[in-house]
Amino acid sequence: MNTQENINFNKVAAAIEYIRTHFREQPGLEAIAKATHTSPYHFQRIFTDWAGTSPKKFLQYISIEHAKEVLKTNHASVADAAFDTGLSGTSRLHDLFINIEGMTPAEYRNGGKNLSINYSFAESLFGNLLVASTSKGICYMAFYKDEEIALQELRQKFPNARFQQRLDLLQQNALFIFQNSKEPLQQIKLHLKGTDFQLKVWESLLKIPMGQLTTYGHLAAQIGRPAASRAVGTAIGSNPVAYLIPCHRVIQSTGKISGYMWGTTRKMAIIGWEQAQNAVITQEPVI
Incomplete structure (x- = not known):
């Protein structure tokens, strides 16, 4: 400095x-x-x-x-x-x-007293998932090792909300993203709560194409805050919706893969799988 x-x-x-x-x-x-x-x-x-x-x-x-x-x-x-x-x-x-x-x-x-949240546990290619939704969209998704701890962390986000273990259509639609299918995905609705800056960073993450990567510095420049890569990193670390908001597509400018809430190994696995899927989708047909 x-x-x-x-x-x-x-x-x-x-x-x-x-x-x-x-x-x-x-x-x-x-x-x-x-x-x-x-x-x-x-x-x-x-x-x-x-x-x-x-x-x-x-x-x-x-x-x-x-x-x-x-x-x-x-x-x-x-x-x-x-x-x-x-x-x-x-x-x-x-x-x-x-x-x-x-x-x-x-x-x-009231701690979300009037908010009704459905949640369910699911398996994915990259580990067990807890996914939760309101009537507006997916409000939470996280990889987990212990089911009870995962549910406790969800409840801490919305301490007085009403919870029901129920797999609804919003969750099913979101989980379909992990399927190896050529059918087009339905639009996934999200119900997010955050500061203006966090929402701007998360929105920018949604624009990173599958199979591609960017850096914290590049993301900061994209949202008009070129010197705020640290703040961008903090906002990424607050991402409440794993995978759907693809914070795993952000790496250090050196190319190092780190800084993932759900583990570096899982982040590398997701990146590798997405790049493989992208290669299959873009491959020229053999005549």
């Missing part, structure tokens, strides 16, 4: 600490930039390059995490959470939760 990069990193680190300390004041860009002795324009650019998101968005993430903690306490109202976070009213907190969490503050406090 050269001298300028060190300076920029120190400014970003100081800004993050300032935001965490002063989030109840809901400081604007000028106030945060002033705390780092940087012009607002220059600060906005270096912060976004380093953190993978704008100072405003980072402040929103810090604010909503605090509001979540308030909502977890007994008898805390949405108004209590908004006031303690420094927001001007419940409508602002409501908008934050909708934009970032994909649910209202009350729905978060």
Whole structure:
């Protein structure tokens, strides 16, 4: 890291600490930039390059995490959470939760109480799978070794949702992707919850063709954040839907295959199988 990069990193680190300390004041860009002795324009650019998101968005993430903690306490109202976070009213907190969490503050406090989730266990070419769905689409898919631990991890994602062990059409359609079949796949519907940045990264992953690979740096450039490869890696690591959102198609710029939530060996197996399938599909017919 050269001298300028060190300076920029120190400014970003100081800004993050300032935001965490002063989030109840809901400081604007000028106030945060002033705390780092940087012009607002220059600060906005270096912060976004380093953190993978704008100072405003980072402040929103810090604010909503605090509001979540308030909502977890007994008898805390949405108004209590908004006031303690420094927001001007419940409508602002409501908008934050909708934009970032994909649910209202009350729905978060209830832990998905009104959400109904079907789940089932299945076998695949690459190991056992737990797949779960709402009425809107697949919300979770993970490889597992222990069935009980896998189910526990799913429940932690939606602590108060209603669960039913049931294989539905959404799940069947998703699992069909592992079949060696020449029949066209039906469109797979996903029901995802994440930050704007995470959703942007996951959407970009969906555009990587089967049998092809990309790097964290290239993916960061694709979403307009060329210096945010670390943040991209973090978003990829938060992927809630194995295989369907193909985080396995991302490798290091050196060509090294690593950093897969469900194991490097499985990642290599999936990549090899996809490339073999791709070769079969594109092979010229013999006349």
